Amino acid sequence: MSQYSLSLLGDGSELELTVSGNIDLLTTMQEAGLSVRSSCRNSVCRLCKCRLVEGEISYQGRPPCGLLDRHIAEGYILPCIAFARSDLILDNLSLNKSI
Numbered sequence: 001m002s003q004y005s006l007s008l009l010g011d012g013s014e015l016e017l018t019v020s021g022n023i024d025l026l027t028t029m030q031e032a033g034l035s036v037r038s039s040c041r042n043s044v045c046r047l048c049k050c051r052l053v054e055g056e057i058s059y060q061g062r063p064p065c066g067l068l069d070r071h072i073a074e075g076y077i078l079p080c081i082a083f084a085r086s087d088l089i090l091d092n093l094s095l096n097k098s099i
């Protein structure tokens with residue numbers, strides 16, 4: 001499966017990870033040691049919501065149930081069910097501590 005870069009913006013800092021196209025973004029970030037807020041891991045609670053600044057993701061046919069139309073219009077995604085399909089830049093992550 002393809003590998004992509006994942007840049008995370010926050011608090012004036014930037015962190016870059018490598019992501020695999022077959023592992024969801026939340027799992028990738030948590031396995032890298034980031035304390036991303038999450039609960040359901042199933043697109044419902046919205047705790048993991050962040051903004052896709054650049055790039056393409058796939059939900060692999062699953063609807064992002066926790067997102068309202070206005071969230072989607074503003075570029076928000078749910079990384080718990082999202083898979084990279086290009087290099088990505090994410091912002092507005094809900095972290096339990098700053099990155």
Ligand code: FES
Pocket residue numbers: 037038039040041042043044045046047048049066078079080081
């Ligand atoms: S962890 Fe609940 S929507 Fe992502």
